[in-house]
Amino acid sequence: MKAYLGIDVGSVTTKLALLDEDDQLIASTYLRTRGDPVDMVKQGLREIKKQTPREVEISGVATTGSGRYLASVLVGADLVKNEITTHAVAAMQHISDVQTIFEIGGQDSKIIVIRDGVVIDFGMNSVCAAGTGSFLEHQAERLNVRIEDFGEHALRSENPARIAGRCTVFAESDMIHKQQLGYPLDDIIYGLCQSLVRNYLNNVALGKEIQPRLVFQGGVAFNKGIIRAFNEAFDSGVYVPPHNELMGAIGAAILVREEIEIKQNHHKSNFKGFGVSDIEFKTSSFICKACPNLCEISQISADSKVLARWGGRCDMWERVSES
């Protein structure tokens, strides 16, 4: 049986999804990147291998997310795709009448506008990380609440505290202020959720035409408090698809399947196999002193052979010798 693997290496989590030819999920995994994407990809592959029946053959691999280039070098990807497209593709596959996607991940948030099955506009947060998963996580820690319980607290709130949402720093100081005034924990937590949604709608989604059906996906869609805040903001409410956290990886797998099917049998996957999990990869970086740009070049190597380099303003380091 043929199967297609999507790998989504985000800033906070790494997601892998294995789909069969009918885009049904065979295996999946959701791991925290913890600053070590290389190790997480290896571990993710191990997990997928465990869940996958013997007769399954990996016919194509695609990577996405902010670590897509790194992951593609590690595993030998057939396709590298940006996370906006993969999220849109996955949502359109599962929810045929979707017109707007809210996607909130660890470090970035996006809005994707779809009409008649085509992405017509998108937006992405640029300089500010307010309203993303890592911000919420950080605040949960400060409030001494497990992020998993965050939503439950928010649902219990009856008089949410109004927390300034323009910027993370202001939100944080405002939250501390409300704590010091003695607001109940539940109300602070839900207030934070509301401010996050407000911030998202006023920044990322500003000027976008938001039409139902609204789909909310990404890791933050696990948070019931945020869902509640979105539902209060829109009469139509938001729909959270199953596997909301895997949508990027699923979209990547769908795209690589489509691409390989077009090529029919002329294509052999670049996938290096599950053995990748046992290879020692080394990442390192250095400052290129060839000009005053002082670019930080990072490279990845295995068996003292450099596989790829990134980070230069020019292409001086991009070519990796084959020897």
Added chain:
Amino acid sequence: MSVGFPHFGNVYIPIKAMTKRLGAPDGEVIIPPPITQRTLDLGVKYSPQEACLPYKLTLGSLIEACELGADTLIQARGTGICRLGYYAKGQEQMLQDLGYNAHFLTLDVSHNKFIGIMRLIQDMNSNLPWREIIPAFFFAIGKLFALDKIEKVVQKVRAVEVEKGTASRIYREAINVVDEATGSKEVKEITKEYIHKLTQVPKDPTAKPLKVGIVGEIYVVIEPFANMDIELELGKLGIEVERTMTLSRWIKYSLFLNYLGVDEWKEVHKLAGPYVDHDIGGDGWESVGEKVLYAREGFDGVIHLAPFTCMPEIVAENIMPSTKEDIPVLTVTCDEQQSKQGMLTRLEAFVDLIGFRRRRREHGRRV
């Protein structure tokens, strides 16, 4: 006198050509080092935070010129265009605070530009006769025209070349060769030779590249460092780029044809008319009009380059969605905080978006 100036695209090439032609002694004209991260860091350090990227980059470049001994600096000024009118004053003050006692020669880019430039040249060259200055001037700007002509071909070849980066390498080589050229005839031959070289680059015969028009504020549109080599990156993604704004076009019209009553933006302003019918500062009016133009010409998308905090382009950005000529627009904000990775992700997604649109147009609804 040692004259320095800020980098702006290939503008250093005609300046260098002219000083050589007029026999200026070594050190009379100082070419600052190419814009690098260091230039930007210097500019950012000594600029108000809310100043725009063109201000910061030109200040950084002027500081680097002063470090090499420049005591006279050239900068643009103007009325009613944008904050550019204050650039020279602000930068002069800053340089004084830093201990460089540089004298500013400013070029009014709002009025009488031809006379302004000629006066500037005469000031710089201690009153050489006009019969020497004028031919040198034409020789010098000829180099800019040549490079812009070559670049127009590069923008097309990049999209379809088999080995990515070939056209850009040829273009870089062309810049150096044109820079070295000593006669107008030589420049013409080089132009021909390099355009021929570009036509010989192996190309993918099946490629039907998507076409994108670049609009926005002139400095970030023309200076590749300011826009993080966006044209190069689009080329890598297989996109053909067209851009109206070039230095040679500016010279052609502002210094010559405008005097004959030819307004190069007349058509564009007319197209912008239903949405904005007057100058909104900077290049904002043109950005709106060009969006309409590219939509009418059947382009697949428009990339709008705007310096962070640039009021004219912010106004333009907000007018653009209301035009009835429908074409996807991606506004890229240029400033020192923008990360290249973030820009690339947006570019890739934008390219997917316009690709889906074209396929739908060609094959009906389902893609």
